[in-house]
Amino acid sequence: MRALQKLSQRIKQKGLRRTFKTFCERYVFFHWELLWMERDLVSAVPAHNLKAHDPVRLVKITEGNAGAFTRHFGDRVKTMRELAREGHTGHMYLDEAGDAVAFIWGSTRDYHDQHYYGCTFPVKAGEFFEFGGEMIPAFFGSSLSVDAQVDLWNAMQAQGCDKVVDVVETHNVPALKLHLRMGYHEQGRVVHVYGLFGRWKFFRESHYEGSRLMPLCKPRQVTPAVAAA
Numbered sequence: 163m164r165a166l167q168k169l170s171q172r173i174k175q176k177g178l179r180r181t182f183k184t185f186c187e188r189y190v191f192f193h194w195e196l197l198w199m200e201r202d203l204v205s206a207v208p209a210h211n212l213k214a215h216d217p218v219r220l221v222k223i224t225e226g227n228a229g230a231f232t233r234h235f236g237d238r239v240k241t242m243r244e245l246a247r248e249g250h251t252g253h254m255y256l257d258e259a260g261d262a263v264a265f266i267w268g269s270t271r272d273y274h275d276q277h278y279y280g281c282t283f284p285v286k287a288g289e290f291f292e293f294g295g296e297m298i299p300a301f302f303g304s305s306l307s308v309d310a311q312v313d314l315w316n317a318m319q320a321q322g323c324d325k326v327v328d329v330v331e332t333h334n335v336p337a338l339k340l341h342l343r344m345g346y347h348e349q350g351r352v353v354h355v356y357g358l359f360g361r362w363k364f365f366r367e368s369h370y371e372g373s374r375l376m377p378l379c380k381p382r383q384v385t386p387a388v389a390a391a
Contacts, residue, residue, distance in 0.1 A: 223252030264297035
């Protein structure tokens with residue numbers, strides 16, 4: 163009875179078509195396309211008109227302080243500790259209460275994503291792989307999305323990196339627009355992730371020419387550019 167009520171509520175919130183699509187992707191089949199993106203760490207970040215945000219404090223994530231994720235990211239505390247233990251570079255942003263409201267990670271070696279995609283993302287010498295960027299809704303559309311990346315780039319540049327690479331899902335339009343706003347370029351590579359019956363995952367890589375993100379580009383009114391370092 164409770165399951166039926168939950169399903170009915172979800173249908174009212176998302177609609178029957180979206181609910182059915184989500185069910186199929188979770189329990190039957192899904193196909194995600196991850197576009198490889200890159201940029202150097204010295205070029206200035208393109209100008210933007212993002213809103214200001216409440217004061218936050220940058221802290222490097224460690225096994226010992228991962229408890230700061232409990233309030234807003236309670237299901238990630240264990241994952242944060244594991245990533246810190248593996249030696250990846252993680253930044254979190256704390257509000258005045260000491261709770262993490264945003265985070266982002268970087269890896270200077272091949273990164274095996276055991277927590278979400280399930281595949282390994284290769285990293286070349288001089289590069290670092292950026293992943294796991296997320297923030298609570300109160301900071302959506304704010305300049306923290308820019309500041310967090312620039313802070314990580316500076317930290318990774320101090321470790322000898324000169325390029326950042328990452329992947330972005332083709333159906334995540336806000337993330338695609340963020341990458342364009344930050345001055346990323348497409349590599350022309352795509353990682354395909356296939357999920358079957360909610361249990362098995364398969365992967366392959368393909369290549370393309372030209373741009374798949376050009377339709378998202380449009381002129382906009384902006385404020386002065388922000389330096390990357």
